[in-house]
Amino acid sequence: MTQARLASCIPLPLEHKLLVSVIEKAKDWALMHGVGMRDRKNFTKDSIQIAPFVLLPSPFPRTEFTKAVELQPVLNELMHKVAHDDEFLTCTLENALQVDEFTANLFDIWVKVRDEGMAQNLSLGLFRSDYLMQNPDGNSIKQVEFNTVASSFGALAAYLPDMTRYILRQLGQPELIKNMPANLALSGLCSGITEAYDLFGVPRAVILFVVEEVSYNICDQRFHEFEISEKRPEIMIYRRTLTEIYDETTLNDKKQLILDGHPVAVVYYRSGYEPAQYPSAKEWDARLRVERSTAIKCPSIHYQLAGTKKVQQALAAPGVLEKFMGAGAATGRVRDIFTGLYSLDFDENGERAVDMALADAERFVLKPQREGGGNNLYGSDVREALLRMRHSRERAAYILMERILPPLVAGYVVRPGAAVPPPLTDLVSELGIFGVIIGTKDKIYCNRQAGHMLRTKLADANEGGVAAGLGALDSPYLLDL
Known part of the structure; x- marks a missing residue:
């Protein structure tokens, strides 16, 4: 299987002395602007280290970037409809539930809450659709997955273009900056949370972030809090683990989720998407309590179920998209991104x-x-x-x-603690487009695209998660092919 190649935005390799100098400047910029993570090996709450990043922005076809941006509201609405189709979810997940205990537990909560009557019909989705370029199809985007829970790196991705512009200026290439798209992911995602808060409409209500026991990706999470606090200083934000939610929250007679004496307006999950985050029955009980409450969930349990791989596969089957979208042009555009x-x-x-x-x-x-x-x-x-x-x-x-076989591009990946300068290596990039949607089964109040991220990995690496330590943050450099 052969892969095509795209040229870097500037000729490589860079001269050694210049490369060392610009990397040191970039690392300081990253640390001083919060493009960082906590060290997994030597964890302490008192320090962060740089998040892995690609020194130069990676080329990405402008037409395909624009296509992904324009498709995001269409995909938001599609997943919203899927999540509210009880029969489709049940039928699609039926076989997986027999062998996947984690998904079965989520499904059981959904059924229980649905059957007793939903206390909150509004759902908030902060989604991300991920794509790779596919060469055999002439450089067209293909969807890797659709994330409906804990879609990360909106905050750091919003800061990264400023760092990359700084790097390009230090390399004497300021004219290239015009090919880097603006990225308003942080403000876009946070405005979704505050819009949901306003729809909840209860005075003195608070926002609850559900977090891990140990948060390595602390900058990405905290910047959401800082942004909301800056724009809406009257809103209090709490961070709690599922275990703490079990111990510290109650449901009152109005089915409001009460924390520290305040009703919770929005519950934003940055944890709760994998089995290890539910070590005992307490965490599952906490999740059920939240789902039974009037709080607006991000995501609601049915949004999370709609984001499973099994649903992704089912949507690609003949006739299924038409069931949700009709037979118009938008349906064909969505089908074209499926592999x-x-x-x-x-x-x-x-x-x-x-x-x-x-x-x-x-x-x-x-x-x-x-x-x-x-x-x-x-x-x-x-x-x-x-x-x-x-x-x-x-x-x-x-x-x-x-x-999917994306095109290769040569570049430098800067990692904490690694030798400087890093080797020039072949890389591949994955584009993520963020989306915000708020609605009930019958009415959508908000639906928009909300920024992007680019995640890049070594060409010979299978996985590419930045938080998992396998990928690096990047910015797109738009090409007119």
């Missing part, structure tokens, strides 16, 4: 997909119902896993996706 997605259920289609992957495992990625990076299987691991699961119902918890 091959295949069910592994125990039926004729599932058996055909298994045979196809075993015959050429390098063509596919095996994806479980998990968020947060580091969970997918590639190449020989796909074959090994399918041979192990072929006759086990476990395979229904996965989907098979055709592997």
